[in-house]
Amino acid sequence: MTNFDQIRAIAFDLDGTLVDSVPDLAAATNATLLELELPQASEEQVRGWVGNGAKMLMRRALSFALGNEVDETRLTETMPKFMHHYGLFLEKHSCLYPNVLSTLTALKQAGYRLAVVTNKPYRFTVPLLEAFGLTDLFDHVLGGDSLAQMKPDPLPLNHLLQQWQIKPQQLLMIGDSKNDILAAQSANVAVIGLTYGYNYGEHISLSEPNEVCDDFGQIGQLLLSK
Numbered sequence: 001m002t003n004f005d006q007i008r009a010i011a012f013d014l015d016g017t018l019v020d021s022v023p024d025l026a027a028a029t030n031a032t033l034l035e036l037e038l039p040q041a042s043e044e045q046v047r048g049w050v051g052n053g054a055k056m057l058m059r060r061a062l063s064f065a066l067g068n069e070v071d072e073t074r075l076t077e078t079m080p081k082f083m084h085h086y087g088l089f090l091e092k093h094s095c096l097y098p099n100v101l102s103t104l105t106a107l108k109q110a111g112y113r114l115a116v117v118t119n120k121p122y123r124f125t126v127p128l129l130e131a132f133g134l135t136d137l138f139d140h141v142l143g144g145d146s147l148a149q150m151k152p153d154p155l156p157l158n159h160l161l162q163q164w165q166i167k168p169q170q171l172l173m174i175g176d177s178k179n180d181i182l183a184a185q186s187a188n189v190a191v192i193g194l195t196y197g198y199n200y201g202e203h204i205s206l207s208e209p210n211e212v213c214d215d216f217g218q219i220g221q222l223l224l225s226k
């Protein structure tokens with residue numbers, strides 16, 4: 001088992017890790033497609049499109065609905081529609097995964113510094129955390145548009161290392177997608193992969209995280225049972 005003794009700070013992914021947000025992402029995607037008079041997508045399809053931010057989600061949705069590569073102008077015109085619809089849904093059908101609140105609270109109480117590093121646009125990230133009572137747990141919140149690059153680029157994690165003035169071996173990333181694992185590996189940061197989230201239908205162990213967990217509560221067991 002990986003030794004996490006040096007870890008002082010933890011960066012959490014959001015969608016598919018803390019919050020099951022696909023029902024609302026699917027509702028907003030379909031509201032957008034409906035407005036464009038395009039065919040609807042299933043929740044299962046949308047689940048496979050989440051992971052690289054809102055623009056990539058709409059690129060994949062339009063490409064499905066139109067049956068071809070998406071014209072950039074059309075995508076640019078569609079984004080405000082999606083952002084409007086998602087802002088209306090946001091947390092309506094979303095929920096926290098089991099053991100998230102209790103584990104985050106225990107980690108915070110144990111002295112770990114916590115951050116959110118998501119590819120979701122920042123403007124949706126903050127109200128979503130607020131809706132689930134998580135805001136006060138995190139010292140830093142980085143959205144997909146907070147910096148010049150999003151995961152799988154290591155920039156958000158390198159940014160945290162700088163903000164917190166800690167070494168890569170003191171930071172741990174926790175996420176459900178290969179984008180989280182790749183970002184951590186590129187930043188030389190240890191990473192735990194979760195099996196219950198969204199990873200394009202691929203098992204997270206294929207990305208070779210340091211540990212794999214099926215339940216968020218197991219993170220507490222790995223980091224608090226000393």
Ligand SMILES: O=C(O)COP(=O)(O)O
Pocket residue numbers: 013014015016050051052053054057117118119120121177
């Ligand atoms: O919004 C997305 O595409 C994914 O967001 P995540 O990075 O929190 O999983």
Ligand SMILES: [Mg+2]
Pocket residue numbers: 013014015016017051175176177197198
């Ligand atoms: Mg995720």
